Amino acid sequence: MIDVRELKKDYVEEEEIPTRALRGVTFSINKGEFVSIMGPSGSGKSTLLHILSFLDRPTEGSYKFQGKSIDEMTDQELAHVRNKDMGFVFQSFNLLSRLTVYDNVEIPLLYSDISPLKRRECIENAVKSVGLPEKLYTEAGKLSGGQKQRIAIARALVIDPNVIFADEPTGNLDSESGLQVMKILESLHDKGRTIILVTHETQTAEFANRVIKIKDGMIESDKTINTNRYYNGNLK
Amino acid sequence: MTFRDAFKTATRSLTQGKMRSTLTVLGIVIGIASVITLMSLGASAQKYILDQVQSFGTDLISINPGAPTKGPPAAVQGIIIKTLNERDVHSLENEPSILNVAARVSGQAIISNGDTNRSVIWHAFSPVGFTMFNMSLSGGTVFTEAGGEAYRKVVILGSQVAEDLFGDVNPVGKNVRLKDLTFRVVGVFAPKGVGILSFDDYVVLPLSVGQKQMLGIDYYHEMNVQIDPRYDTEFVKSRISSVLRQNHHITDPDKDDFMITSMEEALSIVESITSALTLFLSAIAAISLVVGGIGIMNIMLVAVTERTREIGLRKAVGATDKDILKQFLIESVLLTLIGGIIGVAIGAGVVGLIYFVLSTFFSIGWVFAFPISSVILGLAVSGIAGIVFGIYPARQAARKNPIDALRYE
Numbered sequence: 001m002i003d004v005r006e007l008k009k010d011y012v013e014e015e016e017i018p019t020r021a022l023r024g025v026t027f028s029i030n031k032g033e034f035v036s037i038m039g040p041s042g043s044g045k046s047t048l049l050h051i052l053s054f055l056d057r058p059t060e061g062s063y064k065f066q067g068k069s070i071d072e073m074t075d076q077e078l079a080h081v082r083n084k085d086m087g088f089v090f091q092s093f094n095l096l097s098r099l100t101v102y103d104n105v106e107i108p109l110l111y112s113d114i115s116p117l118k119r120r121e122c123i124e125n126a127v128k129s130v131g132l133p134e135k136l137y138t139e140a141g142k143l144s145g146g147q148k149q150r151i152a153i154a155r156a157l158v159i160d161p162n163v164i165f166a167d168e169p170t171g172n173l174d175s176e177s178g179l180q181v182m183k184i185l186e187s188l189h190d191k192g193r194t195i196i197l198v199t200h201e202t203q204t205a206e207f208a209n210r211v212i213k214i215k216d217g218m219i220e221s222d223k224t225i226n227t228n229r230y231y232n233g234n235l236k
Numbered sequence: 237m238t239f240r241d242a243f244k245t246a247t248r249s250l251t252q253g254k255m256r257s258t259l260t261v262l263g264i265v266i267g268i269a270s271v272i273t274l275m276s277l278g279a280s281a282q283k284y285i286l287d288q289v290q291s292f293g294t295d296l297i298s299i300n301p302g303a304p305t306k307g308p309p310a311a312v313q314g315i316i317i318k319t320l321n322e323r324d325v326h327s328l329e330n331e332p333s334i335l336n337v338a339a340r341v342s343g344q345a346i347i348s349n350g351d352t353n354r355s356v357i358w359h360a361f362s363p364v365g366f367t368m369f370n371m372s373l374s375g376g377t378v379f380t381e382a383g384g385e386a387y388r389k390v391v392i393l394g395s396q397v398a399e400d401l402f403g404d405v406n407p408v409g410k411n412v413r414l415k416d417l418t419f420r421v422v423g424v425f426a427p428k429g430v431g432i433l434s435f436d437d438y439v440v441l442p443l444s445v446g447q448k449q450m451l452g453i454d455y456y457h458e459m460n461v462q463i464d465p466r467y468d469t470e471f472v473k474s475r476i477s478s479v480l481r482q483n484h485h486i487t488d489p490d491k492d493d494f495m496i497t498s499m500e501e502a503l504s505i506v507e508s509i510t511s512a513l514t515l516f517l518s519a520i521a522a523i524s525l526v527v528g529g530i531g532i533m534n535i536m537l538v539a540v541t542e543r544t545r546e547i548g549l550r551k552a553v554g555a556t557d558k559d560i561l562k563q564f565l566i567e568s569v570l571l572t573l574i575g576g577i578i579g580v581a582i583g584a585g586v587v588g589l590i591y592f593v594l595s596t597f598f599s600i601g602w603v604f605a606f607p608i609s610s611v612i613l614g615l616a617v618s619g620i621a622g623i624v625f626g627i628y629p630a631r632q633a634a635r636k637n638p639i640d641a642l643r644y645e
Binding site for chain 2: 079
């Protein structure tokens with residue numbers, strides 16, 4: 001599903017020496033995998049996630065998503081793939097606080113070719129799958145942190161994507177809410193979805209069945225692990 | 237993103253900040269209301285003036301002394317030209333294409349009734365002028381050739397002059413003094429209210445009295461000719477020219493000492509002057525529209541900055557640059573269109589109020605003119621203002637990098 005070869009990324013500020021965030025990264029991710037990308041701050045893990053999720057382009061190297069190279073795609077095509085095949089969960093939720101849960105979850109559908117008649121069903125199913133059907137018409141700003149992240153997951157699911165990218169999804173949550181969110185992601189993986197998670201928390205990373213560790217823009221390790229799913233009920 | 241979805245999203249964004257949206261459209265409301273009001277008032281004023289001029293009759297041709305110029309007539313410039321005389325009147329009366337000829341002289345004097353006096357403009361013309369100019373009386377009679385009054389010191393007062401000198405008393409049969417001469421009042425003109433051709437503040441005397449006794453001259457200030465409707469105006473004008481050239485011994489048409497203006501030409505001049513004035517005033521009002529538009533641009537730029545994370549999110553989940561551009565452009569066009577609709581409504585209200593005040597309290601026969609073209613123009617201009625002033629903020633929004641936008645604090 002995902003195949004990267006010698007991926008490099010430079011950030012060039014005006015009249016300054018380029019900063020190399022990725023220094024030649026190579027790996028593949030198969031459909032249905034749950035992969036954690038770990039690393040300390042500044043290691044390049046977020047840069048890698050941005051490239052994998054089509055929000056940014058690499059400076060060098062190749063990246064093929066579902067067999068098609070990113071170099072062959074226009075910005076418009078990238079936006080189309082992001083909408084159709086990718087779901088996003090952010091650390092800071094990125095919900096529009098004055099809109100209802102329904103309106104927030106609807107956002108990806110606005111840019112899809114799903115008919116307005118089918119949207120309601122998609123939204124209700126997505127919100128139901130994260131266990132918050134009663135909050136459908138609640139303003140997003142009035143939800144707790146954990147509820148917000150669950151709604152953000154519903155927004156990522158609503159389009160039925162092949163892969164979900166989660167950038168530090170438990171970073172702004174208490175341990176109980178974090179555990180709930182991770183259980184939802186795990187159940188999505190169990191249903192066959194590919195999950196790619198960026199985190200610096202070891203226990204969160206261990207929900208995945210594969211952990212890629214990044215350091216100074218390079219892969220330090222890439223290991224398949226036996227998941228220790230419940231951590232005795234605690235994440236931290 | 238479909239237009240319907242973009243419209244729904246834009247509406248939702250605008251309703252989230254109702255107070256801000258209201259204040260933002262205020263500039264457009266004022267601008268459109270000003271333009272609409274001035275355009276409508278201009279159209280009303282034009283129709284009012286044209287109606288008044290037309291009430292004098294469209295079959296009239298006026299002849300003024302002095303060479304045709306592009307500037308004001310000689311009389312207006314204080315130049316005395318003595319070329320129009322009795323012989324010209326008789327010659328024109330013999331033309332088959334001309335029904336009537338009325339010569340006129342005018343002046344200004346103090347008119348008094350005992351100790352009550354005021355300044356007044358007087359006009360003196362032959363009795364045929366009353367029918368030519370469609371003049372009607374509220375009391376008394378006009379002077380006629382038959383009664384010999386056309387050669388006596390008689391006067392017809394404008395309604396305002398009569399009221400100023402006599403109050404509620406009927407002035408017909410009473411005497412007034414005009415430039416140390418005693419005149420007998422034989423009639424009072426019907427009031428016409430405020431207007432450029434109202435005789436309310438004038439008095440009218442017989443031509444010979446005005447010419448000989450008031451001014452002591454043997455020429456005329458103006459001649460008016462009523463044409464036979466069977467003849468073409470241009471033909472009659474050419475006949476008048478040849479008669480006057482013959483009488484004045486003019487062989488070169490470039491050296492004419494008279495000017496001929498048909499009522500149609502006068503109407504066209506009035507129309508072009510009022511149109512130019514309306515356009516000029518509307519252009520001044522349009523400045524407020526530009527100020528309103530800049531206000532919209534300013535608020536939209538602020539909105540783009542405030543909603544940077546939202547833009548980032550929308551792009552992350554599949555919005556293209558075009559989708560974001562569409563959304564913000566629809567927001568600004570919606571704002572200006574709402575402003576335009578409110579502005580048109582307020583403009584219509586102001587025009588209606590002015591009509592009510594002028595016709596009720598000032599007895600002016602004002603015409604309510606609210607041309608549909610001004611409504612269409614108002615809405616079109618507001619829509620275009622939305623695009624013009626919204627395109628820059630919308631492009632700023634569309635160009636945002638999704639990663640930077642998502643990280644924006």
